[in-house]
Amino acid sequence: MRYIQSGDNQLRMGNVDRAVVEYRQAIETDPTFAEGYMKRARVYSMMGRTNEALEDYNAAISLNPNSAIFYDARAKLRVLITDFEGAKNDINTALQLEPMNKLLKEERADIESSLSDFKGAIEDLDELLAENPGNIYLLLKKAIAEVKLGDPDAAILHTDEALAAEPNSVLAKNIKALAVSERGNHEQAVNLLSDVIREFPDVDVSYLNRSLVYRRMKNSDAAMDDLDKAIKLNTSCTYAFFNRAILRKQSGDVEGAERDFSRAIKIDSTYSGALLNRGFTKKLLGNYTEASMDFQKAVERNPRDVKALVALANIKVLYGYYTEAINDYNRALSIDAGNANAWFNRGIAKVLQNNNHSGCDDLRTSANMGIEQANDFVRDFCVQ
Numbered sequence: 001m002r003y004i005q006s007g008d009n010q011l012r013m014g015n016v017d018r019a020v021v022e023y024r025q026a027i028e029t030d031p032t033f034a035e036g037y038m039k040r041a042r043v044y045s046m047m048g049r050t051n052e053a054l055e056d057y058n059a060a061i062s063l064n065p066n067s068a069i070f071y072d073a074r075a076k077l078r079v080l081i082t083d084f085e086g087a088k089n090d091i092n093t094a095l096q097l098e099p100m101n102k103l104l105k106e107e108r109a110d111i112e113s114s115l116s117d118f119k120g121a122i123e124d125l126d127e128l129l130a131e132n133p134g135n136i137y138l139l140l141k142k143a144i145a146e147v148k149l150g151d152p153d154a155a156i157l158h159t160d161e162a163l164a165a166e167p168n169s170v171l172a173k174n175i176k177a178l179a180v181s182e183r184g185n186h187e188q189a190v191n192l193l194s195d196v197i198r199e200f201p202d203v204d205v206s207y208l209n210r211s212l213v214y215r216r217m218k219n220s221d222a223a224m225d226d227l228d229k230a231i232k233l234n235t236s237c238t239y240a241f242f243n244r245a246i247l248r249k250q251s252g253d254v255e256g257a258e259r260d261f262s263r264a265i266k267i268d269s270t271y272s273g274a275l276l277n278r279g280f281t282k283k284l285l286g287n288y289t290e291a292s293m294d295f296q297k298a299v300e301r302n303p304r305d306v307k308a309l310v311a312l313a314n315i316k317v318l319y320g321y322y323t324e325a326i327n328d329y330n331r332a333l334s335i336d337a338g339n340a341n342a343w344f345n346r347g348i349a350k351v352l353q354n355n356n357h358s359g360c361d362d363l364r365t366s367a368n369m370g371i372e373q374a375n376d377f378v379r380d381f382c383v384q
């Protein structure tokens with residue numbers, strides 16, 4: 001179709017807006033042409049228009065539900081907006097269509113790690129390693145999952161295997177140091193990372209990991225110094241700005257924390273963690289309007305972000321928008337019924353709306369889930 005070809009040409013020339021126009025014309029010419037929606041979805045994703053991209057991916061899949069490529073593309077977008085559960089579901093469907101696809105299996109392992117399902121990730125990586133034994137990249141992914149799973153001995157075994165094949169691997173040395181730290185040998189981990197830094201002083205990841213170990217040792221000054229060095233080496237390192245913001249917030253430098261969160265968001269506008277934490281920081285500074293805007297953006301980027309939904313609802317309660325707040329709490333609880341804070345705050349909103357009976361039920365539920373403060377509210381507002 002000529003509109004698709006024209007859109008592809010515009011995209012190659014960097015004219016993304018014009019490419020969208022061409023793909024839209026292709027869709028208008030043939031609304032059943034799934035590839036048109038796919039093409040436009042990819043451009044929307046490049047432009048950061050994730051909601052529109054998701055709508056187009058949904059349309060493409062509804063027209064062609066038997067394409068593993070379509071599910072994989074939507075999974076990648078869902079990873080971008082941190083909807084990891086949705087991404088995993090898409091990859092599982094893609095694997096049903098293409099069960100021998102190794103790239104899809106590796107992608108699922110990455111998503112499982114993001115979901116803290118490290119056992120699942122290791123199972124997938126083991127299958128891949130059985131077909132490709134000794135693959136350093138897969139070994140190191142497995143070692144990272146083992147560190148996260150709390151099995152540092154296995155992680156050290158696999159990083160040593162990787163280092164035997166590639167002795168100068170900075171990544172392998174870093175992962176081994178983190179595994180050593182996970183054992184509780186923080187000083188040894190610092191020494192390992194310091195050795196790497198002396199050998200490769202221009203690699204920011206080593207400073208980032210050493211700062212993590214210093215934080216475990218309660219040495220905030222050394223951790224901050226390493227984060228400063230990492231940022232000097234890589235001024236676009238979102239992770240470094242985010243973690244420096246956390247340290248600044250912990251030390252009472254709330255304004256400095258807000259600046260670093262903002263820089264992290266500027267580097268990576270999809271970094272929901274920085275957006276959410278900047279919102280919390282602005283709330284601490286009493287800037288509730290801008291805090292609510294950050295929480296709203298976080299919800300727009302990931303409608304299943306329970307923390308953002310609850311935080312946004314809490315701001316709405318402060319402004320007296322109880323019905324809107326309760327709707328947000330309802331959404332949060334439909335995603336995670338075990339979120340005690342959502343039960344507690346919804347209960348307060350209902351009581352403030354003079355719906356004491358239902359509000360007290362929520363407060364009692366949150367008290368049973370461990371929110372001690374809820375007992376005070378139950379005693380003051382609820383009939384025993």
